[in-house]
Amino acid sequence: MANDTENKKAVFAAGCFWGVESTFQQMEGVKTTTVGYIGGKVKNPSYELVCTGLTGHAEAVEVEYNPQVVSFETLAGYIFSIT
Numbered sequence: 001m002a003n004d005t006e007n008k009k010a011v012f013a014a015g016c017f018w019g020v021e022s023t024f025q026q027m028e029g030v031k032t033t034t035v036g037y038i039g040g041k042v043k044n045p046s047y048e049l050v051c052t053g054l055t056g057h058a059e060a061v062e063v064e065y066n067p068q069v070v071s072f073e074t075l076a077g078y079i080f081s082i083t
Helices: 017-026 047-051 072-082
Strands: 008-013 030-039 057-065
Touching (some): 017 030, 017 057, 017 072
Antiparallel strands (some): 008 057, 030 057
């Protein structure tokens, strides 16, 4: 049975992942962030290829967080406030 104090992960896509990642890294309760691409039709696309808009990928940030410190709703609220 999972412990309620275990870290959780969520993935958010919202434009340029570097700016989004930077803000998440500053939030109390966020343990780690990882950037990458989700979706799309090209295996292992480069940044340049994704930027063409032809691969169907979205830039995304995976956030590992402590739900006892910051809620998923707070993290998601940030994304909705910038999009």
